[in-house]
Each structure stands twice: as structure tokens, then as C-alpha cells.
Amino acid sequence: MDKVRIDIVSDIVCPWCIIGYKRLEAALMTLADTVNADIQWHPFELNPAMGPEGQNLREHLNEKYGTTDEASVSARQTLTTLGQEVGFEFNFADDSRIYNTRKAHQLLMWAYSENKQFDLELALFHAYFTHGKDISQENILLECAEHVGLDLDVARTVLNDPTWAESVASTEQQWLEAGINAVPAIIINRKHLISGAQTSELLVSAINKIIAEHA
Template sequence: MIKIRIDIVSDVVCPWCIIGVKRLEKALLELKQEAIEAELYWHPFELNPAMKPEGQNLREHIAEKYGSSPEASQSARETLTQLGHEVGFTFQFSDNMRIYNTRKAHQLLMWAQQEQRQYQLEMVLFEAYFTQGQDVSDPQVLLNAAQTAGIDRDTAQRVLDDDSWANAVASTEQQWLEAGINAVPAFIINKKHLISGAQQPDSLVAALKEVANQQG
């Protein structure tokens, strides 16, 4: 069995991140048949680190940030919903959907790696935000997500209250920015090969096979 390392830089309010991860899962399932498997490590990237506590209407935010018209925004939502359906993920966009700051979510996610619960927590948070429309900056939402992911609630509360984890998130994000990562999702294979964006599974299979063959 050839093992490769994949570092995933993402944000839980990024729709292309969950699509990219689901496509990666499909690729890895195919590669298992060829004795190639991956260890995944997740890293923080805040799309909106300066977002105010109450968040902002998502459609207004997209219009301000990218200059998108209401028609373009609606078209993008329809496209994402269809792509989500193709990979087995449900997007439930609504007119009152809001975008939130994700610093606290990333604190929990960074800590969860040492508990080997990072993947579970990522999936719960993606679903909480995109499928259930929850506020992923709300500590109670985060504690519920942690509990669903198999993490002790009291321990999760301590992580959320610990400024050192907030500082660790900020420091890690800065390192990725300095490394040239300014958009997500970003997949770094064996710490040296970058795959940007939500690539199709067949493209991922080809790229990962090439890396594995070089390694093997």
C-alpha cells in the first residue's frame, strides 16, 4: 500500500470546499483499488476574517465582494445545488442565508486533529451551515457540532475559550498566505504538489497516481 499525505486548506462556509472534498473522496475510493491511500490533514482558511459578529446576508455579501448581480448569484446557487447533488451533498440556499466569521470553528477543527475527529467535525459543520442554515460562529452551534462529531462538549468549550487556539489559527492562516495560498479549496500533496480548486475526480485520480508512482 502506497500512502500519500494530503493537506486540505479550506473554510466551512466555502461551497466549493465541500464539493472539492467530496470529489476527492470519490477519487480516493477509486485509488484504493490500486493500493494507494491518503492521510488527510485539514488547515484553516477564513474567507472573511473581518466579518462582524452578526454576519451578513449572503447575497448582499457576494454582491459587495464580487460584484455579482442577483441573477448571477441565483445561477451560481443553482449550479452549486446541482453539483452538490452529484457528489451526495445537500445545499439548502435561502434568501435570508447569512455568511459568518469562522475563527471559532477553526479553533475546534485544529484541536480536533489530535483527537482524530477532524474529518467528522468538518462534515458536521459543512452540513450545519449549508444544509441546516445554522450560524457556525455561534458557540452553541459549535458545541452541538462537536458533540455530534464525538467530541466531549466540556472539552470543546475549553478549546473555544482558549485564546491560544485562536492565535494558532491566525498563525497557521498567515503561513498559508505566505506560501501563496490565497483561495480555497487547496490540496497540497506530500507537502509539495498543489492542486487548486474543486477538481473533477478523474483529474484528481490522475494527479494522485502520478505522485504515488513517483513516491513508489
């Protein structure tokens, strides 16, 4: 078995991040007989200045990218279809909102040390995209933490400890300085960057090529 280190830089409110991961998951299933992947998730906030109330998603896309209502509806339909193809359920609505994700990333950073990061990451994606929950709120984050078996008292401390917030900000700055300015970003063996939600076929090919180069 070839051991492969995979770092995923992502944000929970990024639909392409969960699509990208599910495609990677399919690629790794194809390679299951030859590749043993060690995956770690890393924080990237698309909207670090987002207020606690969040913002209507369509309004946000219009303000940030100039996306028209028609284009927004079309994008939602495309994402929903792509989600179905990879086995993930998106439930967009006209009142869908986008939220600040700093505290969610604090929890994810701690969850890594508890070997629960992967479970929590998926739980947060489902909470936000499938169930439309406000993943900036402490009660929702604690609900997700409890769901994956994390200690709630420690989780509560992590959410309210400014040093965890500083650790997230510092890590994000390191990725920015490394040239990562869009997500998802998948880094194989610490040096091979694959940007965006690439197809499973491309990921299989890329991983095989990387392994062959280092054989």
C-alpha cells in the same frame, strides 16, 4: 499500498471546498485498492473581519465580488446541482447568511488531536450548508462537537481560549506566505498543489502521477 499525505486548506463557508472534498473522496474510492490517504484539514478564513452578526449572502457577494442578484441565484442553482452529483445537500435561501469562522477553525484544530477532525469538518459543512445554522455561535459549534463525540467541557474551553484563536491566525498566515490565497487548496505529499474543486478524474490522474514519480 502507497501511503499519500493530503493536506486540505479550506473554509467551512466555502461551497467549493465541500464539493472539492467530495470529489477527492470519490477519487480515493477509485484508488482504494492502491492508495492509503492520510488527510488533514487546515484553516483558511475567507472573511476574517466578518462581524458576529454575519451578513446576508447575496449582499456579501455583491459587495465583495460585484455579483448581481441574477448571477447569485444562478450560482446557487449550479452549486445545488453539483452538490447533488457528489452526494451533498445545499439548501440556499434568500435569507442565507455568511458567518465568521474563526471559532469553528479553533475547534477543528483541536479536534485533530482527538482524531475527530474529519467528522467535525463534515458536521460543520452540513450544519452550515444543509441546515442553514450559524456556525459562528458557540451553541451550534458545541452541538456539532457533541454530535461527533468530542468532550464538551474541553470544546468550550478551546472556543474561549485566545491561544487557540492565535494558533489559527498563525497557521493561516503560514499558508498565505506559502502562496495559498484561494481555497480549496489540496497539497499532496507536502509539495504538489492542486487548486480548486477539480474533477475526480483529474484527481485520480494527479495522484497516480505523483505516486509514479516517487516510485
